[in-house]
Amino acid sequence: MANGQKDNETARKEGTGRHALITGASAGIGKDLAEVFARSGFDLVLVARREKRLHEIARDLEHRFAVTVHAVTLDLSEPGAAEWLHNEMRMRGLNIDALVCNAGFGVAGFYRDTSWADQHALCQVMMTGVAELCHRFAPDMGARGYGRILNVASLAGFLPPAPGGTLYIPAKAFEIKLSQALALEYTGENVHVTALCPGFTYTEFHDVMGTRAAMSSMPRFMWMKSMRVAEEGYKAVMQGKPVHIPGRLNRFIAWLAWALPSPAVNAILRRQALYAKKP
Incomplete structure (x- = not known):
């Protein structure tokens, strides 16, 4: 039997009889993570705002991988969404064995020029919501002796502010530190917590942000396909890595951000800020 076949059978056994809940599952890395978990035998709970798109993905995964997929339409920017989701899983009798916090977005423009409603929604989805979902689901995992939590952060979490x-x-840095702390907290309980930190990835994110044209000017070698990111993230959380940065180039960038003297970095960022303010 080929090594690939053995790996696939091992992965499928990992998810047998288990459920993975994935937020932001209607596109990009979240959608690909849903496929990776389904391929590995997990039944799924997919959470996102786009109802039609979510149900299309659910039907496709059920057909291709013979797993059960629950589609839950939910806006995680609403206060109380995480509590409702946790209660809903209990009411449905679903034990969540793997939690993937992938939902997120950016607010383009200078802070002073944006609405507080948009900034508050970002905080709710990418910080408060992630922290609450982990707080509610992780103890259940610990009690059952099995759990996997994958928080999709970003290479940006290692970089200076811009x-x-x-x-x-700051939100992505928060997700990284939260994941590292929880990984230590659940040591020895077979609950793995990982921050996945991709760099430039081909997804819809830049279209939503309105930065597609600017990002398209970046060299192609700097970009990764979202499926590769998803597969590396799955492997990392199964292996119990607290942090995983996909791609050698991205790992080098993270190291460079750490190694460069702060005054030099700040000088570069100040020049960037002044340039951005020019009409």
Whole structure:
């Protein structure tokens, strides 16, 4: 039997009789993570705002991988959404064995020029919501002796703050630190917590942000396909890595951000801010 076949059978056994809940599952990395978990034998709970798209994905995964997929339409920016979701899973009798917090977005423009409603929604989805979902689901996992939590952060979480998109980098840094802390907290309980930190990835994110043209000017070698990111994220959380940065180039960028002297970095960022303010 080929090694690939053995790996697939092992992965399928991992998910047998288990459920994975994935937020932001209607596109991009979240959609591909849903496929990876389904391929590995997990039944799924997919959560996103786009109802029609979510149900299309659910039907496709059920057909291709013979798993059960529950589609839950939910806006995670609404206060109380995480509590409702946890209660809903209990009412349906679904034990969540793997939690993937992938939902997220950015708010383009300078902080002062954006609405607080948009900034508050970002905080709710990418910080408060992630923290609450982990707080509600992780103890159940610990009690059952099995759990996998994958928080989709970003390479940006390792980088210095930049002008525009002001809260995005702090939010991603928060997800990384939260994941590291929880990984330590659940040591020895067979509950793995991982922050997945992709760099430039081909998804709809830049279309939503209105930055597709700018991002398209970046060299192609800097980009990764979202399925590769998803597969690496799945492997990392199964292996119990607290943090995983896909791609050698991205790992080098993270190291460079750590290694460069702060005054030099700040000088570069100040020049970038001044350039961005020019009409």
